[in-house]
Amino acid sequence: MTTRAFGEPIQRLEDPRLLTGQGRFLDDIGHGALAAAFVRSPHAHARIVSIDVTDAVDVDGLVAIYTHEDLDGRAGEPLPLLIPHAALTHGRTAYALAKDEVNHVGEPIAMVVATDRYVAEDVCARIRVEYDFLPPVVGIEAARDGELLVHEDVPGNVAAHMVQSRGDAVAAIEAAPHVLELDLAIERSASTPLEGKGVHARWDADDASLRVYTSTQASTSVRAALAARLELPPDRVEVIAPDVGGGFGVKIVHPWPEEVLVPWAAIRLGREVKWAEDRREHFVGAAHERGQLQHVRVGFDDDGRLLGLDVTVWHDNGAYTPYGIIVPIITTTQLLGPYKPGAYRAEFFSLYTNTVTVTPYRGAGRPQGCFAMERTMDAVAAYLGLDRTVVRERNFIRPDEMPYDHGLIFQDGRPLIYDSGDYPATLEKLKKLVGWDEFEAFRDEARAAGRRVGIGLACYVEGTGVGPYEGGWVKVETDGSVVAATGLTTQGQGHKTVFAQVVAAELGVPVDRVTVTTGDTRRFGYAVGTFASRAAVMSGNALATAARKVRDKALRIAGEALEADPRDLEIVDGVVRVVGSPSGAPGGSIPLATVAVLANPLRYAFDREAERATQFGGPVDYSKPPVAEGESPGLEDTGYYSPPRSTFANGMHAAIVETDPDTAEITILRYCVVHDCGTLINPRLVEGQIHGGVAQGVGGALYERMVYDDAGQLLNASFMDFLMPYSTEVPFIETDHLETPSPLNPLGVKGAGEAGVIPGSAVLASAISDAEGFAITRMPISPSDLFSLRLARESR
Amino acid sequence: MSAAEELYEVSLVVNGVPRSATVPARRLLSDFLRHDLELTGTHVGCEHGVCGACTVLVDGRPIRSCLQFAVTVDGAEVTTVEGCTRPDGELGHVQQAFRECHGLQCGFCTPGFVTTITAYLEENPAPTADQAREAIAGNLCRCTGYQNIVASVLRAAELRAERA
Numbered sequence: 001m002t003t004r005a006f007g008e009p010i011q012r013l014e015d016p017r018l019l020t021g022q023g024r025f026l027d028d029i030g031h032g033a034l035a036a037a038f039v040r041s042p043h044a045h046a047r048i049v050s051i052d053v054t055d056a057v058d059v060d061g062l063v064a065i066y067t068h069e070d071l072d073g074r075a076g077e078p079l080p081l082l083i084p085h086a087a088l089t090h091g092r093t094a095y096a097l098a099k100d101e102v103n104h105v106g107e108p109i110a111m112v113v114a115t116d117r118y119v120a121e122d123v124c125a126r127i128r129v130e131y132d133f134l135p136p137v138v139g140i141e142a143a144r145d146g147e148l149l150v151h152e153d154v155p156g157n158v159a160a161h162m163v164q165s166r167g168d169a170v171a172a173i174e175a176a177p178h179v180l181e182l183d184l185a186i187e188r189s190a191s192t193p194l195e196g197k198g199v200h201a202r203w204d205a206d207d208a209s210l211r212v213y214t215s216t217q218a219s220t221s222v223r224a225a226l227a228a229r230l231e232l233p234p235d236r237v238e239v240i241a242p243d244v245g246g247g248f249g250v251k252i253v254h255p256w257p258e259e260v261l262v263p264w265a266a267i268r269l270g271r272e273v274k275w276a277e278d279r280r281e282h283f284v285g286a287a288h289e290r291g292q293l294q295h296v297r298v299g300f301d302d303d304g305r306l307l308g309l310d311v312t313v314w315h316d317n318g319a320y321t322p323y324g325i326i327v328p329i330i331t332t333t334q335l336l337g338p339y340k341p342g343a344y345r346a347e348f349f350s351l352y353t354n355t356v357t358v359t360p361y362r363g364a365g366r367p368q369g370c371f372a373m374e375r376t377m378d379a380v381a382a383y384l385g386l387d388r389t390v391v392r393e394r395n396f397i398r399p400d401e402m403p404y405d406h407g408l409i410f411q412d413g414r415p416l417i418y419d420s421g422d423y424p425a426t427l428e429k430l431k432k433l434v435g436w437d438e439f440e441a442f443r444d445e446a447r448a449a450g451r452r453v454g455i456g457l458a459c460y461v462e463g464t465g466v467g468p469y470e471g472g473w474v475k476v477e478t479d480g481s482v483v484a485a486t487g488l489t490t491q492g493q494g495h496k497t498v499f500a501q502v503v504a505a506e507l508g509v510p511v512d513r514v515t516v517t518t519g520d521t522r523r524f525g526y527a528v529g530t531f532a533s534r535a536a537v538m539s540g541n542a543l544a545t546a547a548r549k550v551r552d553k554a555l556r557i558a559g560e561a562l563e564a565d566p567r568d569l570e571i572v573d574g575v576v577r578v579v580g581s582p583s584g585a586p587g588g589s590i591p592l593a594t595v596a597v598l599a600n601p602l603r604y605a606f607d608r609e610a611e612r613a614t615q616f617g618g619p620v621d622y623s624k625p626p627v628a629e630g631e632s633p634g635l636e637d638t639g640y641y642s643p644p645r646s647t648f649a650n651g652m653h654a655a656i657v658e659t660d661p662d663t664a665e666i667t668i669l670r671y672c673v674v675h676d677c678g679t680l681i682n683p684r685l686v687e688g689q690i691h692g693g694v695a696q697g698v699g700g701a702l703y704e705r706m707v708y709d710d711a712g713q714l715l716n717a718s719f720m721d722f723l724m725p726y727s728t729e730v731p732f733i734e735t736d737h738l739e740t741p742s743p744l745n746p747l748g749v750k751g752a753g754e755a756g757v758i759p760g761s762a763v764l765a766s767a768i769s770d771a772e773g774f775a776i777t778r779m780p781i782s783p784s785d786l787f788s789l790r791l792a793r794e795s796r
Numbered sequence: 797m798s799a800a801e802e803l804y805e806v807s808l809v810v811n812g813v814p815r816s817a818t819v820p821a822r823r824l825l826s827d828f829l830r831h832d833l834e835l836t837g838t839h840v841g842c843e844h845g846v847c848g849a850c851t852v853l854v855d856g857r858p859i860r861s862c863l864q865f866a867v868t869v870d871g872a873e874v875t876t877v878e879g880c881t882r883p884d885g886e887l888g889h890v891q892q893a894f895r896e897c898h899g900l901q902c903g904f905c906t907p908g909f910v911t912t913i914t915a916y917l918e919e920n921p922a923p924t925a926d927q928a929r930e931a932i933a934g935n936l937c938r939c940t941g942y943q944n945i946v947a948s949v950l951r952a953a954e955l956r957a958e959r960a
Binding site: 011012014015016018019020021022023024025027028031060116118191192193194195243244245246248278279491492493494684685687688690691692693694695696718719720724726727728730732733756 | 800801820822823830831834835836837838839840841842843844846847849876877878880881887891894895896898900901902903904905906907910929930932933934935936937938939940941942943944945946
């Protein structure tokens with residue numbers, strides 16, 4: 001295998017294990033563990049009057065039942081509010097087990113530990129909870145109305161109210177030649193990874209240490225949170241993310257109630273305890289996202305150039321705010337996309353409802369923002385009778401305006417400054433790919449055959465690689481193999497492959513000699529987590545830094561051994577040699593494995609390699625200490641990457657749809673993507689990320705919604721009723737890309753994880769509107785929704 | 797419920813190896829394979845027969861192991877993803893195709909696709925792209941958008957033909 005792996009579409013190193021059933025997901029470990037199950041609230045809003053376990057205690061195999069009053073010390077306190085913000089004036093978080101009141105269906109009330117999950121669920125069914133019902137607040141309108149309250153000490157159900165502005169948007173709109181107003185809505189969806197959450201904990205009383213495996217996107221922070229909650233020294237707590245079966249945002253939240261409770265019970269019982277979330281639990285006990293109402297006022301000139309944009313967002317944050325107000329902040333900042341909005345004002349209200357908590361789902365507020373902006377662009381184009389691409393083009397930030405400062409504060413608390421991107425070139429590529437200029441001929445042809453078709457497009461800019469930092473550690477072993485670790489976690493992105501590509505390129509070794517560990521606090525203690533398309537940017541650059549340090553050290557040591565200037569040396573295929581010389585040249589090269597031996601002087605020879613490193617093993621320069629001043633033993637080093645601010649990827653999607661004139665069935669005929677995520681480490685994996693994102697975008701646009709009734713019951717909490725797309729619902733995806741390197745980081749990379757999902761609702765709304773001849777303003781849209789819209793228009 | 801559950805001996809041939817365990821009547825085949833036999837390659841994604849992650853082959857036919865009690869397949873031959881390798885332990889044709897085509901990301905749903913496609917190709921050795929898409933239309937994947945899984949089906953058919 002070549003060392004030139006960076007940028008190549010190589011096959012993934014993690015696949016053989018996963019393909020042969022040798023992966024180890026959470027529920028694949030801990031066969032001897034006790035099983036936990038939870039009694040969860042069947043009501044959306046109620047006071048707990050009593051919990052009666054009389055019928056439950058004699059079930060054979062029961063080990064323990066716990067309720068809130070059993071939770072001693074800090075385990076009984078409300079869960080942390082992970083991201084506080086000055087605008088979040090009324091943040092509220094749940095208890096690990098409900099204390100006195102429940103605020104959504106699915107909130108955990110009691111934990112049962114038993115010999116196996118079947119028995120644990122038997123026990124749950126026999127625990128009787130008496131409730132005093134409170135009126136539930138369901139839906140954004142009810143929350144905004146404020147007549148009924150979710151939390152009695154939160155007036156108007158307003159968790160947060162925030163305004164950001166640049167210039168005087170209200171005045172700019174007043175003075176504009178044309179003004180339009182739009183009312184828009186996006187419903188709830190959810191990450192729904194195929195593997196739910198899960199936790200396994202083992203307390204070692206002899207060692208006074210806790211090991212926790214959890215299906216998380218943030219193992220390092222789970223460790224810190226558990227140490228705090230369980231009042232343990234952090235160095236006695238290890239947290240490991242095993243193979244994780246998808247995350248998409250929901251697993252960034254921590255600690256989940258179960259993440260506190262399972263280790264807490266394991267310590268208390270002195271036994272291994274495991275909990276694997278089932279599908280219904282995941283629907284009602286994890287998190288959702290997306291639900292927003294939006295009002296847009298836009299002022300523009302005769303050419304369609306925006307002069308002022310004023311957006312108000314009502315964001316449904318569910319019952320609690322453990323992850324703060326990141327989602328609406330992202331919506332109101334990333335809404336701007338590739339455009340200059342003129343004066344801008346964005347206001348949001350983050351509102352409580354008696355429904356499952358809302359935390360980031362892939363895209364994290366961007367799909368909603370993109371929907372608002374792109375619906376606005378289409379509205380402006382329709383009003384002026386201009387081509388939709390022309391209006392967009394006229395409002396683009398030009399490449400020569402980069403870096404472009406929007407004058408706002410982004411989700412990382414830093415200025416919203418775009419680093420690079422070529423939006424006109426991206427649009428040109430997209431128009432060519434989809435055949436934008438030839439579409440009218442196709443429409444005419446279709447119309448003649450009695451068919452109704454439409455084309456749409458949507459553009460986005462995505463802030464990726466948010467800080468504060470990630471780190472990486474790289475070590476060359478004495479057999480020449482390379483091990484590397486980074487603290488952030490992986491959920492299917494192929495990090496072990498792309499990070500190996502980065503390290504291999506820096507070190508000059510074959511990529512299959514590099515083994516990468518992620519998300520294991522035993523291997524790397526400092527990390528933030530995997531979210532916001534940040535892993536490749538953050539850990540990629542951190543590992544590159546670490547590998548470069550190791551390389552420099554290897555060249556210093558090899559330089560001494562070869563009596564050569566390190567600047568004249570290179571590493572090729574794991575061998576250090578004088579630049580340009582063949583590896584076999586006598587005295588002119590030394591294997592990296594040997595350098596690793598030399599890097600660690602030893603007293604004891606435990607194997608053949610070690611023998612060469614012992615004190616009597618060879619000629620010695622007595623004037624120098626065995627480990628040179630300023631050096632440390634071993635061919636290893638650590639590096640960190642902390643960006644000044646986020647780097648901004650971008651892309652544009654176009655779709656051609658057909659809508660059945662009779663049944664209103666919506667079919668996607670073509671789906672085209674042009675994206676620019678900077679330098680590509682592995683094009684095959686980036687493409688995979690785009691495909692997966694598009695599938696979720698299509699799901700969110702046409703199929704997925706969380707259907708709550710007025711009582712706050714989630715009516716479709718199963719894969720039978722929540723319509724996640726199968727292969728037959730996802731179109732063939734055509735892709736093209738640009739590579740505009742980020743000037744902010746050494747590798748020039750930008751994130752790609754969320755790109756595919758962002759414009760889904762926007763582009764399909766655009767295409768359906770084009771097919772139907774009227775503006776679609778609410779997503780998702782089903783055939784019956786479209787049918788109803790047609791009827792309503794006809795009856796006008 | 798205070799009395800212990802009645803237990804039954806269930807004997808299966810799993811991936812060519814006779815295996816047995818003593819379990820309650822309500823033990824699902826998925827749990828039997830995963831927790832009693834510790835063959836954890838078979839995954840459980842929904843426990844209501846919709847996602848297909850738990851698909852295994854029972855006497856050569858794909859079934860949802862989360863919808864079947866272990867006692868009802870006593871005596872059957874079961875193939876799981878662990879059994880879809882070549883006899884020498886190398887990747888089987890479907891597994892190899894998934895690797896070549898980047899047909900998996902997190903890998904959680906993958907075992908159900910591998911077993912489903914293995915059975916499908918036995919009956920339809922040379923599918924078109926459309927047929928390949930239909931063939932996997934009963935399995936959910938949240939990562940890949942299916943495009944590379946469709947490609948994997950087609951590639952697996954090629955590899956199967958080459959290796960025959």
